[in-house]
Amino acid sequence: MLDKSPQALTAAVAADAVRSGRSAERGVVYVYEAPVRLWHWINAAAILVLGLTGYFIGSGIPTMPGETSDDFLFGHIRFAHFFAGYVLTLGFLFRIYWAFMGNPHAKQIFYVPLWRKRYWREVWHEIRWYAFVAAEPKKYVAHNPLAQLAMFFMFTLAIAFMIVTGFALYAQGTGNDSWQYMLFGWVFSIWPNSQDLHTWHHLGLWMIVTFALIHIYTAVREDIVSRQSIVSSIISGEREFRD
Amino acid sequence: MGGAAETFYGVIRRQGITRRSFHKFCSLTATSLGLGPLAARQIANALETKPRVPVIWMHGLECTCCSESFIRSAHPLVKDVVLSMISLDYDALIMAAAGHQAEAILEETRAKYKGEYVLAVEGNPPLNEGGMFCIDGGKPFVEKLRAMAEDSMAIIAWGTCASWGCVQAAKPNPTGATPIDKVITNKPIIKVPGCPPIAEVMTALVTFITTFGKLPELDRQGRPKMFYSQRIHDKCYRRPHFDAGQFVEVWDDESARKGYCLYKMGCKGPTTYNACSAVRWNGGVSFPIQSGHGCFGCSEDGFWDKGSFYDRLTTIKQFGIEANADQIGMAAAGAVGLAVAAHAAVTAVKRLTLNRAE
Structure with missing residues (x-):
């Protein structure tokens, strides 16, 4: 975790300015490196495809008219789901790699410092801020503590869960001798009846839908209300503090 | 019930079946097991030389649908299995002996074929109240099961009852009905789930064991791969x-x-x-x-407890209402959506009032 006091923030801005040769006057810190940004958008697209196709796979589509041999719509929907699943998985693996190779902020979504008292005080402040009790938001270079909490549990863990359960379900189609089954077959020791696995995979979808709602709303809201760039930061990589 | 020392071939020749018919049967069985043409010769060889495997078939808490299915097998015919291929030494349902005479066979088989007989179990033992919900020969069935399992070579768990628990183990399971693998833990157990299992699957499995003298390859959940490695x-x-x-x-x-x-x-x-x-x-x-009716998953674990047979998702009861994952998820996402909208509205109002104050 980085120190979040105003002095430290100014220092972070200054240090970053020295490194990148930018003016410290603008109050800009380089937070999201290019690979993180690229991953973010590819990941977002994959989740969009996975969510939509997943919903259709789960509930079925309106019956196609005409000859059976002319249609392969459900097959194509499933193919898109599997394809996007691979994209998501490879992206996630890359993102774990980048947590080690990238800047300190790149690690933030992979842990929560639950053991630090100060972290909890800061979470409490964020809760007060979102409950309209605290008048001023604290500023953070990367995710705020509450965002980090949501990121870790609703995104990182949820996506990992979806990857594992997803590949286990995929292994049902590829068969007992496939590498998917070798790697993920253990999931069926937890849920011997794969119907339960489908049920959990559906619940995972709704967890991620809920996350996306909160994620997009708070990103836009904080961009406007707390006088720092959020939305443009995931495009340019830079966080600007506007006062 | 014939002695177990005789071979299958010896028995059928005595019954007047020609060698030609015997080889036809071997080819057919090899095909139904999905084995290559060479396996027919192996089967023939095994049935000519190996003594027949003694089988003890026991019934716990069950409805006998497994036996009903079994006796309708067409390839091979069940009469061939019961009268020729195996030595079915004990099966309370179809044996001639009764009472003490029948029970004596159990002891005899246990002593004479220690570690060589196959124990086929239909149904499962209820464990509550010391197993009093299923009394067999004056004793709780679970005791009989434990005793016979002790000296067996392997156990076949016929049907969903023996494999997973089935209807008698459905919630709230008042008798404490328990699948075989939770009671007997020190013997190889083959699960042949289904309510009932397919007749040909049952007889083919028996054929496999008698032919090769070993158990077929099992999957992660203890089911024979040859019949349970793919979904419907x-x-x-x-x-x-x-x-x-x-x-x-x-x-x-x-x-x-x-x-x-x-x-x-x-x-x-x-x-x-x-x-x-x-x-x-x-x-x-x-x-x-x-x-024209969907599968309702009778060979799967806990299929009675997963909610409607006409819903592909498991019913979730933890919320006090019966709903499935999609209904709960959609409600949760909807609630969060509303909360987000309300929060945005409050934020907007606050900003407007603040701006005006400035």
Whole structure:
């Protein structure tokens, strides 16, 4: 975790300015490196495809008219789901790699410092801020503590869960001798009846839908209300503090 | 019931079956087990030289549908299995002996074929109240099961009862009915789930064990791979309709008459491992989906407790209401959506009032 006091923030801005040769006057810190940004958008697209196709796979589509041999719509929907699943998985693996190779902020979504008292005080402040009790938001270079909490549990863990359960379900189609089954077959020791696995995979979808709602709303809201760039930061990589 | 020392070949020759018919039978069995042409010779050789495997068939808490299925096997005919291939030394249902005479066979087999006989169990033991819910020969069935399992070579758990628990183990399970593998933990157990299992699957499994003198390869859940490694869905003849996106929407609609996929009617073919869509029933005549009704997953763990047979998702009862994952998820996402909208509205109002104050 980085120190979040105003002095430290100014220092972070200054240090970053020295490194990148930018003016410290603008109050800009380089937070999201290019690979993180690229991953973010590819990941977002994959989740969009996975969510939509997943919903259709789960509930079925309106019956196609005409000859059976002319249609392969459900097959194509499933193919898109599997394809996007691979994209998501490879992206996630890359993102774990980048947590080690990238800047300190790149690690933030992979842990929560639950053991630090100060972290909890800061979470409490964020809760007060979102409950309209605290008048001023604290500023953070990367995710705020509450965002980090949501990121870790609703995104990182949820996506990992979806990857594992997803590949286990995929292994049902590829068969007992496939590498998917070798790697993920253990999931069926937890849920011997794969119907339960489908049920959990559906619940995972709704967890991620809920996350996306909160994620997009708070990103836009904080961009406007707390006088720092959020939305443009995931495009340019830079966080600007506007006062 | 004949002595176990005789070979299968010896028995059928005595019954007047020609050597030619015997070899035909071996080829057929090899084919039904999915083995190559060479295996027919191996089977013939085994049946000519190996003494028949003694089998003890016991009944716990069950409905006898497994036996009903078993006696309808067409390939091989069950009479061949029972009278020739194996030495079925004890089966309370179809044996001639009764009472003390019958019980004596158990002790005799245990002593004479220690570690050599196969214990086939239909149904499961209830454990509550010291096993008093199922009394067999004056003793709780669980005691009889433990005693006979002790000296057996392997155990075949016939049906969903013995494999998973089935209806008598459905919530709240008042008798404490427990699948075999939770009671006997020190013997190899083959699970042959299904309510009942397919007749040909049962007899083919017995053929395999008698032929090769060993157990077939089992999957992670202890089921023979040769019959349970694929889902109903994987071999379903309606699969092209699934891939095309052609579904039955309500019973008796146009799609149902055209024989479209029953996915939306809650068919559990995609989550059920069994051989129904390949082997089919009643000598290969039909199976549930072919008759127009979805699979309801009778060979899967806890299939009575997963909610409706017409819903592909498990019913979740933790919320006090009965709902499935999609209903709960959609409600949660909707609630969060509303909360987000309300929060945005409050934020906007606050900003407006602040701006005005400035």
